[in-house]
Amino acid sequence: MKNFSDIIREVGVIMAIVKNSKQLGNGYYRLDLADSIIARKGIPGQFLHIKISSDNVYDPLLRRPFSIYDINRDKGIVTIVYRVVGRGTQILKEVDRGNHLDVLGPLGRGFSTDWKNKFLILIGGGMGLAPLYFLAKKLVTSNRVLVLAGGNSEEDLAFFNESYGLLDLNLLNATLDGSTGYKGNVIELFEEQLSYYNPDYIFGCGPRGMLKRLKEITEEHNLMGEISLEERMGCGYGVCLSCVCNTEKGNQRVCKEGPVFNINEVIFDGQD
Amino acid sequence: MKNFSDIIREVGVIMAIVKNSKQLGNGYYRLDLADSIIARKGIPGQFLHIKISSDNVYDPLLRRPFSIYDINRDKGIVTIVYRVVGRGTQILKEVDRGNHLDVLGPLGRGFSTDWKNKFLILIGGGMGLAPLYFLAKKLVTSNRVLVLAGGNSEEDLAFFNESYGLLDLNLLNATLDGSTGYKGNVIELFEEQLSYYNPDYIFGCGPRGMLKRLKEITEEHNLMGEISLEERMGCGYGVCLSCVCNTEKGNQRVCKEGPVFNINEVIFDGQD
Amino acid sequence: MDRIDLSVDLGPLSLKNPVMTASGTCGYGIEFKDYYDLNKLGAIVIKGLTLKPCSGNLNPRIAETTGGLLNSIGLENPGIESFIKNYIGVLRDFKIPVIVNISGHAVEDFARLADKLAPYSEISALEVNVSCPNLAGGGMAFGTDSELVYRVTKKVKENYPGSVIVKLSPNVTDIVEIARAAESAGADVLSLINTLLGMAIDVEKQKPVLGNIFGGLSGPAIKPVALRMVYQVAQQVEIPIIGMGGIMSGKDALEFILAGASAVAVGTANLVDPLAGQKVLREIHDYLIKHNIERIGELKGKAL
């Protein structure tokens, strides 16, 4: 167990209390954590690094990164939304209300949010819609926001359609199976939209292949914007160099200089 | 997850449901497991080998052995009583009612129970009193039973005094601090009792040093009996030879030929 | 197991599926009766035999480590004579290949063991364990010296008409060199890996946990090292490989096969769960179905 004095002095490593953990359907889960420090400090695009195993148990060994999906500052609650993909998330979904979770965060560089009276397009693929929700919530108060949400099917997008639906923004879907919205991927939808609109700035989050295409398009159209990357993380706070990505400035750490980068900066080379 | 068909066909590896898990005070815990097969087959002196980690998590890697403390055959409930000594038991105490535990058992050779109209002495030190409870419960129906319970202090013995107290037997305490009963260890108490009584058969369970002394005394007094040994166990079902003890017949596996051995057979040599 | 072809060739041996038990973790196979029919597996490898009876090491003989198990059983076994008298008969009941693991402390020991086992058709192959100390040679394990591995292998081949599997020790600088030595001496198959040499200390008693001080580390903790060695050796030898070291699941087994192993052995997992072998087999089968792969052979070495 962490010493209580550590917890108070060293913000950043926090025993957060699970307020709620529930299945959202279609393999999505939602986890609400009560922690006033994270709730006060977290901004859109930042992430939490969550220890899955209990104290003195070393399998799974590493923490797992999850973007902040939402924060209720008044209640001191921070929320993540995640999908079960492997062992770590399998275990995470079993946590019960009242349990403590060892959380490191908020970590990384978030999205820029100081925009006023602009037209902004947010492009999210799959789980990439999670961090964009918190961003959208901040942006809608003083900007015009269009969200393009891509997924495999209507079902896949159901949760996000519902949550984004409560915000003052326009939302368009792209589904691979065409079960709702545009039939195709979200980048194609974005390209289509660019024939109607000229955004001041764009934000993207999703699989690497999608972001790579997004960059090609923004370059073509001379657009500016930010994207959030994912890489396997060792530490999450900058010491191990597991998570680097190639940029115009050379290698940058996704956990520290990112996960949000200027879209012009990122160089998509090497592995997909 | 184990396939349901495995569970039915291969009795012995069982997903038992936790019926109750509670602290008994003074570091003792009690765990009730609902499983009709174990409840039907288990006899005094046998043990369960419990997997502490969840599926696909390999730390802690090995199962942990615990003696059967009691069985309620009608309700299909088997109970163990344990003390938290390390990582495994630390985790075990956190299981909640309704959880499933992967249990191998009942394993090993138990105590002989087909006694009639005999005078039997049961000598237990500390946790050694756990398996003797189930034994006593069987024996009291047709024999005269004296239980000698050794521990550090009155507190240490409180739980067992209460549980044994409900059975039709005589119970004497020995405590190292003299807070209740005889002041000294339970072997000294046994020796003292031998000047009044001449048991037909004795049963012992407790730390190795205690059992070694017990054997010396039974030899001196030409007594017969059985003792239950503890060794570190790899498998618990006889394949790995981790758990051997030296006997008149050569090395024997505590998990298979034991844990209960004829006291005359066991050779206490080597390490303590 | 329907249309899926799980059979594998292990040099001269044919197995109906690639899942075996690892020596020392399944006794003589008899204790499994209570749990499942071992005949479902591809083959079994029984525990290590020596010339003379051996009562093994002092207790404690095992220590749990993170994701691993240290053991210093010390090759407890009844010796070759008693084995032939009391166990060969039992092994006759198995319908799958039974492989006998042999150990010695001198090159001559291996030769004599091979010679004594040669007449028994109940045995499908010998697995030569070269991880024990070579007493004549200062106590370093045979398996750490390619010259000795060559000699031991050669001797066993000379004295045994059937298949010879050489089981390599991972405690070496260059596993490929050792593997090549065994191959050139005529080994039919290689098993890798045996345990990594390790230890644990009891901080309360302030002394080593194991009675024998050192022990062999097995279990999922060593899987990355085992897999690397199989991957390296598979690229450099022609003979088939039995991969082992930390296999707990079908996925683990498939990693070894993708790294070039023809078959796999389940060791420590048997201790944790008597059904482990069967589980590994079922999960391999499920994977093949899911990925539409008709023959397990298609996966062999695919990640090389």
Added chain:
Amino acid sequence: MDRIDLSVDLGPLSLKNPVMTASGTCGYGIEFKDYYDLNKLGAIVIKGLTLKPCSGNLNPRIAETTGGLLNSIGLENPGIESFIKNYIGVLRDFKIPVIVNISGHAVEDFARLADKLAPYSEISALEVNVSCPNLAGGGMAFGTDSELVYRVTKKVKENYPGSVIVKLSPNVTDIVEIARAAESAGADVLSLINTLLGMAIDVEKQKPVLGNIFGGLSGPAIKPVALRMVYQVAQQVEIPIIGMGGIMSGKDALEFILAGASAVAVGTANLVDPLAGQKVLREIHDYLIKHNIERIGELKGKAL
């Protein structure tokens, strides 16, 4: 930390306590600012430096295994020139010894690195990482050949006036032979162990997980092997040892000290928990109090 004496001598270096960070797991120490004051520890070892800037290996660079971590960062670093220009100043702020870890692909590389770092009093010692491949010598790591370890150590000693720590690779048959080579070449201190060579395979993609195929295995999974090596080497060399490999807790650290290490380094644990070093230190302290031991030095090698 009241009346308990935690100080240790590491040859020419004196540390106020035995807990260090392991190279590559604490960057240049600066990221810890947000969590705790690294000056609480005994010393820090910063990440591996090479002559030229190095952008490291392809992603993915890490893979989690049971109780372990495979990494193939590939020594990403800005190179010695940029290090001297941009980082030496930062290191000046540390009140504890700062040790610089150096790597090379030829004996001459080590000599030149030593030479370039010689002028800087901000650095308390060099730690020589001999786990990289020797490009001139066919790619086997320097650390697997006692002759090469001798030559590298000698060269660094000739070019560097301060303390030289040689960090050994565990991927060898006989760690004692390598340790002796370093000692006889004049090493002041030994660090052991570096990572075990391992790999993982992605069964869905049917290829190795790491971009570099192989990686170094660290974390609690390797502790038994690390501890065994420290135990073996401590009996055969006179110079002090920094023990590492899977230290997650004070108990783990004490195992290494009981096995003969003078100090310990916390590596992978830093990644899991930025407070790990401090936690290890506190738990050592608590153990000494509980066991009424006044000086940590009393425990050194007690389990030998």
